[in-house]
Amino acid sequence: xxxxxxxxxxxxxxxxxxxxxxxxxxxxxxxxxxxxxxxxxxxxxxxxxxxxxxxxxxxxxxxxxxxxxxxxxxxxxxxxxxxxxxxxxxxxxxxxxxxxx
Amino acid sequence: xxxxxxxxxxxxxxxxxxxxxxxxxxxxxxxxxxxxxxxxxxxxxxxxxxxxxxxxxxxxxxxxxxxxxxxxxxxxxxxxxxxxxxxxxxxxxxxxxxxxxxxxxxxxxxxxxxxxxxxxxxxxxxxxxxxxxxxxxxxxxxxxxxxxxxxxxxxxxxxxxxxxxxxxxxxxxxxxxxxxxxxxxxxxxxxxxxxx
Amino acid sequence: xxxxxxxxxxxxxxxxxxxxxxxxxxxxxxxxxxxxxxxxxxxxxxxxxxxxxxxxxxxxxxxxxxxxxxxxxxxxxxxxxxxxxxxxxxxxxxxxxxxxxxxxxxxxxxxxxxxxxxxxxxxxxxxxxxxxxxxxxxxxxxxxxxxxxxxxxxxxxxxxxxxxxxxxxxxxxxxxxxxxxxxxxxxxxxxxxxxxxxxxxxxxxxxxxxxxxxxxxxxxxxxxxxxxxxxxxxxxxxxxxxxxxxxxxxxxxxxxxxxxxxxxxxxxxxxxxxxxxxxxxxxxxxxxxxxxxxxxxxxxxxxxxxxxxxxxxxxxxxxxxxxxxxxxxxxxxxxxxxxxxxxxxxxxxxxxxxxxxxxxxxxxxxxxxxxxxxxxxxxxxxxxxxxxxxxxxxxxxxxxxxxxxxxxxxxxxxxxxxxxxxxxxxxxxxxxxxxxxxxxxxxxxxxxxxxxxxxxxxxxxxxxxxxxxxxxxxxxxxxxxxxxxxxxxxxxxxxxxxxxxxxxxxxxxxxxxxxxxxxxxxxxxxxxxxxxxxxxxxxxxxxxxxxxxxxxxxxxxxxx
Numbered sequence: 036x037x038x039x040x041x042x043x044x045x046x047x048x049x050x051x052x053x054x055x056x057x058x059x060x061x062x063x064x065x066x067x068x069x070x071x072x073x074x075x076x077x078x079x080x081x082x083x084x085x086x087x088x089x090x091x092x093x094x095x096x097x098x099x100x101x102x103x104x105x106x107x108x109x110x111x112x113x114x115x116x117x118x119x120x121x122x123x124x125x126x127x128x129x130x131x132x133x134x135x136x
Numbered sequence: 137x138x139x140x141x142x143x144x145x146x147x148x149x150x151x152x153x154x155x156x157x158x159x160x161x162x163x164x165x166x167x168x169x170x171x172x173x174x175x176x177x178x179x180x181x182x183x184x185x186x187x188x189x190x191x192x193x194x195x196x197x198x199x200x201x202x203x204x205x206x207x208x209x210x211x212x213x214x215x216x217x218x219x220x221x222x223x224x225x226x227x228x229x230x231x232x233x234x235x236x237x238x239x240x241x242x243x244x245x246x247x248x249x250x251x252x253x254x255x256x257x258x259x260x261x262x263x264x265x266x267x268x269x270x271x272x273x274x275x276x277x278x279x280x281x282x283x284x285x286x287x288x289x290x291x292x293x294x295x296x297x298x299x300x301x302x303x304x305x306x307x308x309x310x311x312x313x314x315x316x317x318x319x320x321x322x323x324x325x326x327x328x329x330x331x332x
Numbered sequence: 333x334x335x336x337x338x339x340x341x342x343x344x345x346x347x348x349x350x351x352x353x354x355x356x357x358x359x360x361x362x363x364x365x366x367x368x369x370x371x372x373x374x375x376x377x378x379x380x381x382x383x384x385x386x387x388x389x390x391x392x393x394x395x396x397x398x399x400x401x402x403x404x405x406x407x408x409x410x411x412x413x414x415x416x417x418x419x420x421x422x423x424x425x426x427x428x429x430x431x432x433x434x435x436x437x438x439x440x441x442x443x444x445x446x447x448x449x450x451x452x453x454x455x456x457x458x459x460x461x462x463x464x465x466x467x468x469x470x471x472x473x474x475x476x477x478x479x480x481x482x483x484x485x486x487x488x489x490x491x492x493x494x495x496x497x498x499x500x501x502x503x504x505x506x507x508x509x510x511x512x513x514x515x516x517x518x519x520x521x522x523x524x525x526x527x528x529x530x531x532x533x534x535x536x537x538x539x540x541x542x543x544x545x546x547x548x549x550x551x552x553x554x555x556x557x558x559x560x561x562x563x564x565x566x567x568x569x570x571x572x573x574x575x576x577x578x579x580x581x582x583x584x585x586x587x588x589x590x591x592x593x594x595x596x597x598x599x600x601x602x603x604x605x606x607x608x609x610x611x612x613x614x615x616x617x618x619x620x621x622x623x624x625x626x627x628x629x630x631x632x633x634x635x636x637x638x639x640x641x642x643x644x645x646x647x648x649x650x651x652x653x654x655x656x657x658x659x660x661x662x663x664x665x666x667x668x669x670x671x672x673x674x675x676x677x678x679x680x681x682x683x684x685x686x687x688x689x690x691x692x693x694x695x696x697x698x699x700x701x702x703x704x705x706x707x708x709x710x711x712x713x714x715x716x717x718x719x720x721x722x723x724x725x726x727x728x729x730x731x732x733x734x735x736x737x738x739x740x741x742x743x744x745x746x747x748x749x750x751x752x753x754x755x756x757x758x759x760x761x762x763x764x765x766x767x768x769x770x771x772x773x774x775x776x777x778x779x780x781x782x783x784x785x786x787x788x789x790x791x792x793x794x795x796x797x798x799x800x801x802x803x804x805x806x807x808x809x810x811x812x813x814x815x816x817x818x819x820x821x822x823x824x825x826x827x828x829x830x831x832x833x834x835x836x837x838x839x840x841x842x843x844x845x846x847x848x849x850x851x852x853x854x855x856x857x858x859x860x861x862x863x864x865x866x867x868x869x870x871x872x873x874x875x876x877x878x879x880x881x882x883x884x885x886x887x888x889x890x891x892x
Contacts, residue, residue, distance in 0.1 A: 160536060
């Protein structure tokens with residue numbers, strides 16, 4: 036049983052605990068900010084930015100994405116592009132409707 | 137007949153089969169929930185009025201659920217780490233905790249839904265409630281799916297630890313990736329539906 | 333029955349999908365009677381359908397709509413894609429990459445049975461009160477939301493089929509990435525495998541939005557929500573008791589987000605098959621293999637950003653309309669690249685006019701016509717006149733029927749010897765080919781004429797009630813007779829398919845003298861467990877035919 040292997044895992048565990056604390060803090064932050072009832076644009080931006088940070092922490096450390104292989108990265112980047120296309124869907128719907136002059 | 141690279145990583149891709157498989161599945165799930173978020177945006181932008189989440193939904197309960205789910209993500213990854221450190225006892229405890237927390241999430245959700253229904257707030261009442269119940273409902277189904285998989289790995293499936301420990305550890309890792317994704321969806325769901 | 337062997341599963345998919353193709357074809361033959369002779373009783377068969385569908389043998393419009401919606405659904409989702417991907421993909425891909433099976437054999441088995449269940453659900457819907465889905469294969473809201481119960485079954489069926497497809501696509505991608513034999517780099521893959529890889533990515537990432545949309549429509553139908561139901565909708569004079577505030581266009585967006593990539597799912601495996609058959613029967617390497625590979629990767633990517641060219645008439649402004657028109661024009665380029673490369677591959681070859689080669693050669697001009705007729709539909713201006721007319725039906729059928737279906741037939745004749753160890757009869761094959769090729773053109777070419785005259789789709793009497801259609805109504809009878817002739821032309825195929833299993837001439841490992849691993853490295857049929865007696869190692873590209881200085885006119889990928 037190699038002790039270096041166990042040490043690596045123990046280091047990982049420390050990272051998990053730190054990420055857990057960060058996630059809890061960010062949750063409190065996002066709930067608190069929402070109670071301020073900012074303007075719609077600001078509220079959406081802050082909420083999504085905080086969510087994105089939390090999501091990145093879960094993905095990078097709990098899901099080990101930070102040290103994953105190229106194939107996985109390529110798949111996710113491709114998915115991300117199509118996800119953006121999917122988000123473009125409602126925008127395209129409202130951005131430019133036929134206008135009756 | 138053995139399928140190659142079930143447990144060992146293929147040299148050029150660096151992955152074992154199920155690891156690639158689960159990430160591909162998660163990619164498809166991103167598109168599934170993405171379509172629902174896209175629908176939410178389209179419906180909200182087009183609506184003459186749209187309630188703020190905090191006007192209708194129970195923020196304290198949902199915050200509690202957020203804490204529960206994030207905690208279950210930690211216990212899940214800890215259960216995998218325990219197997220990597222060859223501590224089966226710890227694995228059982230952490231995985232068991234993950235399952236309990238997941239049940240907790242569902243119970244809180246049950247309270248939320250029940251409270252809505254008792255006030256006649258059904259999905260058919262408004263598009264806001266329609267998308268709220270549908271997205272959280274689909275998420276809830278994914279939680280149930282995760283519970284089933286994790287329960288199997290905690291119970292009958294755990295026998296594999298004795299015969300093929302590497303394969304079992306990989307299975308737990310793959311199940312963990314799914315579970316973290318379920319947490320990820322909630323991390324976006326919570327602010328979008330409840331706080332905005 | 334519950335085998336996890338990809339070869340057994342491939343055959344299961346193959347037989348099931350061919351039966352569904354036949355069933356969908358029969359639905360069309362019924363429709364074509366009504367179109368040719370509106371209001372007349374169908375001889376012999378008419379009385380079998382009962383008073384709810386055909387009182388006194390005369391087809392009701394409601395039943396016509398069921399036939400139309402289900403013909404499309406069955407052909408696309410239960411017929412062509414399961415045959416192209418489920419059958420051919422499953423059987424051939426592991427063999428062509430030198431793998432003992434797919435990466436996840438149990439998942440593969442699950443995919444098949446979920447598909448089968450989805451098919452059963454779809455078929456059962458014909459026999460429930462109200463009949464099958466009848467709002468078009470496109471199920472547009474709000475009509476589909478207020479439609480009869482068959483639509484709910486359609487939605488459940490689709491959820492099952494989409495699930496089957498997702499599990500399958502994961503399997504294909506992991507198999508191709510992880511289980512390639514030693515020496516088989518990506519640029520040495522047979523083009524068929526590349527086609528299946530791109531197809532699987534399309535299925536993986538494009539289907540989920542339709543699954544989401546299906547869930548939303550189920551909620552609208554079963555839970556009374558208003559995702560797709562606008563405010564103020566009045567049905568038969570009575571205002572609908574729903575919350576309103578929904579968007580019918582949301583359904584269209586989500587539907588076409590899948591359905592556009594879906595059409596490339598329909599064509600890519602076909603291109604893959606044609607490439608294999610042409611290289612083998614012209615005894616030459618494919619011209620422009622690398623360009624073809626990059627072209628289909630680009631095609632797959634572009635297919636996600638063209639969807640609203642199906643929605644030009646929904647009230648979009650000129651900017652968005654121009655965006656989708658531009659991406660649509662751009663996406664025609666890779667198809668032209670592939671078609672050109674396939675044509676050029678014939679130049680200077682020693683062409684063997686085997687039965688599979690006849691079908692593969694016919695694919696080229698037929699897909700050309702299908703593709704070219706797509707251009708006026710892709711321009712928003714000309715689409716104003718052509719949208720929802722028979723021109724559209726002609727366009728997409730040319731790509732799928734004289735196009736993909738002919739390529740799939742080529743695949744059946746080509747790989748039958750590998751699967752069964754026996755060749756199909758060439759004589760019957762040639763009768764099948766010529767009969768089908770001629771009939772197909774007579775069925776679909778007149779549709780362009782009718783469409784240009786303004787005849788709309790989905791009219792149960794073929795346009796009889798419209799003055800502008802009168803000049804081209806006679807074509808309905810022409811097309812219907814051609815359709816029934818097409819049905820007759822399939823008889824030699826059906827006989828050939830079953831008879832050759834026992835009576836066909838036996839073959840050795842490699843009767844076509846091909847270079848790819850499924851022919852060169854294993855028996856016909858391949859070994860039951862593990863496919864290969866010795867794990868193959870690859871030394872060269874997939875189409876080393878007529879290499880100067882070599883003794884034979886083909887150098888298999890695995891020979892040293």
